[in-house]
């Protein structure tokens with residue numbers, strides 16, 4: 469199947485700035501919510517605060533991001549996932565409707581590996597909405613902790629799905645190395661991720677490096 473046409477043009481370079489502005493808006497919003505709910509602890513711990521901030525931002529932005537990526541992600545996932553599935557960094561579960569049994573009848577179990585607890589309620593709701601309530605289990609740890617905390621055995625997984633999440637995971641190269649052995653022989657890894665531009669010597673490469681400096685959480689740009 470031919471890939472969908474690539475978006476191009478200078479205006480695309482401005483999109484990350486729009487994303488950063490949206491996410492910045494959620495900083496005061498998160499502080500206000502934490503103060504008014506008397507939840508002061510995340511205000512003294514940046515990592516905790518980041519989780520609250522991201523959960524609020526992604527609950528709003530996740531469906532918009534999915535709309536944008538759908539022409540590429542839908543054909544990748546639909547009818548392609550089977551058996552025991554590891555859904556890495558599912559966020560609020562924007563892609564779960566693609567795992568519905570009508571489209572993927574051979575799915576038997578899905579582990580949604582999502583460390584941000586602030587996203588779990590919406591993730592569960594989306595699993596139920598997709599008719600996957602009985603097979604979707606949320607694993608509340610990072611992908612890098614799956615071996616030690618998640619209890620997933622080596623060679624037991626048929627499909628791994630990573631959609632727009634390796635950029636959020638610390639040490640993505642190591643996580644990829646650790647996840648591979650969990651796949652059964654002949655298992656499949658479905659990937660849709662941001663990557664470093666191949667135009668490193670051109671303006672777009674410099675622009676991407678600048679954005680990575682401004683927003684260091686998106687570490688895949690530095691691969």
Ligand SMILES: C[S@@+](CC[C@H](N)C(=O)[O-])C[C@H]1O[C@@H](n2cnc3c(N)ncnc32)[C@H](O)[C@@H]1O
Pocket residue numbers: 526530533534556557558559560561562563581582583584587609610611612631632633636637638
């Ligand atoms: C940009 S969001 C994408 C969410 C979802 N895949 C989507 O496309 O709507 C990245 C997700 O990766 C999750 N994440 C961050 N660190 C992670 C880790 N160590 N292991 C697994 N997921 C992680 C975040 O909590 C977040 O939900």
